[in-house]
Amino acid sequence: MSRIVQCRDCGEILNTEDVHADFSACTYCGSTNIDYRLSFTETLSLHDQVEGKVKVKGRKKPIREFISGDELFKVKKKWVFKHRIIDRENDRYFEKVVDKETDEVIHECDEPLSEHFGHGSAKFKKE
Numbered sequence: 001m002s003r004i005v006q007c008r009d010c011g012e013i014l015n016t017e018d019v020h021a022d023f024s025a026c027t028y029c030g031s032t033n034i035d036y037r038l039s040f041t042e043t044l045s046l047h048d049q050v051e052g053k054v055k056v057k058g059r060k061k062p063i064r065e066f067i068s069g070d071e072l073f074k075v076k077k078k079w080v081f082k083h084r085i086i087d088r089e090n091d092r093y094f095e096k097v098v099d100k101e102t103d104e105v106i107h108e109c110d111e112p113l114s115e116h117f118g119h120g121s122a123k124f125k126k127e
Ligand SMILES: [Zn+2]
Pocket: 007, 008, 009, 010, 011, 012, 026, 027, 028, 029, 030, 031
């Protein structure tokens, strides 16, 4: 069983270092809209994904987008936990895909957003 503490406003996962820590406010955006979830990876077959966009008045594109939750990983035909943040304000692209059974990191990417999209073929799309 694992616990996920996540900000409902910006999608930041707050408890990656200390799984038992308590948070009164998001360390990233300061929001107090914090979501505590327990995930029972073995017994529960409920798959949950959170998606969000943070928009600012006068800006066409959202300054921050995130996806977080379970996703069916087609190549291995198994459920994985996926967390992706596109942060235009801080020029950051973060993506992490973890095998829920083994905790193995299948894919991890943390780089400037400008470089990520500079690769040419990389596009932000939902798989
Ligand atoms: Zn936040």
